[in-house]
Amino acid sequence: MVDSVRLDKWLWAARFFKTRALAKKAIDGGKVDVDGSKAKTSKLISPGMKVRLPQGWDIWEVEVLAVTEKRRGAPEAQALYQETDESRQRREKEAESRRQARETFQHPLKRPDRRDRREIKRFQREQHD
Template sequence: MTSRTDEDAPGKVRVDKWLWAARFFKTRALAAEAIDGGKVDVNGDRAKRAKQLQVGDEVRLRQGPVEWVVIVRDVQGRRGSAEIARGLYDETDEGRRKREIVTEQLKSMPTAFSHGDSKPGKRDRRALRRLKGDGG
């Protein structure tokens, strides 16, 4: 009985392993969840977990409002340092531009409701109740 390993396909690695090794996700389970959710495309097609990546493939990855478009530069199934992870891909100019625009837009948006530094006092709770229409 033989088991499949990274050595079975030299120069190729599973998409979920590569995304984890390239530090796009903290765990392989999160990478697999993103793939199953349709947030990862390889060469224009929706990816599956076991899809084999090779050097030169284009990976499109959506993380919330941010979209990464990267070209695979090296394949590695083991997680290394951040420097090694950064060497696994090259971000396209188009992808970088779009990502920077989105991050700037997010920074310029007003923040959501602030809860303040402490919980509401008696007077604040009464004002909230009046605002909600609960009486008081």
């Protein structure tokens, strides 16, 4: 094991992103924070640092436990970090609210016909005016 490794390599090795290019894109887009501040791709990560990053709909906050430059299997990758309790609780709460919103949504019984489409377009025009 090494003492520190580049942020993009660590995110890739910890299996947060499929490729280093995707990790770099997220970092350059300002979506990844290290110890509360925006990070650059070449930022050196060492154990004890806190990383905040998006994963789909969720925002993960993890503490770095170990660093490596090699991508291994998922069980080994999960040993590189530990998610904070606040992050886990927030993710579960948001997932539950998304699940409830999905259950309350009712799909239309049929596709809109010509008259319905005209009403939809009229409504959209009124919203923009």
